[in-house]
Amino acid sequence: MPNQAELTQQNRNGRKALLALALAAPLIAAVALFPPTAVGDQDPPAVDEHAAHAAGLQDELARVRAATAKFHRVEVAEAAGYELGWVNGLNKRIVDTCISNPTAGAMGYHYFNADLMADNDVDALEPEVLVYAPAPDGGLKLVAVEWVVRSAQSNPVGVSEAPSVLGMDMHILVPPPGPAFYLTHAWVWANNPAGMFADFNPEVSC
Structure with missing residues (x-):
């Protein structure tokens, strides 16, 4: 049967384990949400082809x-x-x-x-x-x-x-x-509200 000193030491060890677990929990969650990615594996930035x-x-x-x-x-x-x-x-x-x-x-x-x-x-x-x-x-x-x-x-x-x-x-x-x-x-030399490549220009008249 453990004596009083041994019980006290076990309690202290238990509290330390619980504290360590509490401190590690956010880090574990962060790793789960944001897994590490090697730089070479990253996708290139999207290119706006229209622009x-x-x-x-x-x-x-x-x-x-x-x-x-x-x-x-x-x-x-x-x-x-x-x-x-x-x-x-x-x-x-x-x-x-x-x-x-x-x-x-x-x-x-x-x-x-x-x-x-x-x-x-x-x-x-x-x-x-x-x-x-x-x-x-x-x-x-x-x-x-x-x-x-x-x-x-x-x-x-x-x-x-x-x-x-x-x-x-x-x-x-x-x-x-x-x-x-x-x-x-x-219409490279005049504004055309209908568009650069429109056939007719509403701002031009004969």
Whole structure:
């Protein structure tokens, strides 16, 4: 039978064990909730692909602006081979007036580059068309660029599949008996409430 001294020592040891357990409990819980992870096993931070694409597109548009800044004067564009309208396979000049829409607004005057139209290819920094809108002083101001490729329904005929520019497929706005061009506008020199790549601009009028 243990004596009084032994009972006292056992009580002290018991209290120490309970205290140690109480102190260790939060640490055990923390380890359970937040298990250790090796640095090499951590997932990389998520990438906002939409933001990355938008940033890349803005860079591309900035390069388009830089490439076309010299064409604010129509005379400079004409000297570089751009002329009002397009001469089709029937030797008829078309798209040579101020293009507008009764509800969507207008585009303006289209100055085509025949050499760029001839190759059925697209270079974002060499748009086939420069679009000018009437200016308050009676002249013309550069408002947009337009990439244009002849389709299989154009005259003369072009490509049978929609080309792309700036990562976007081009579209046919005016099918036969219209010119049936694949095209994409970019309003790099004017605000367009309808959007950067809309065909018409409600703030432009003929």
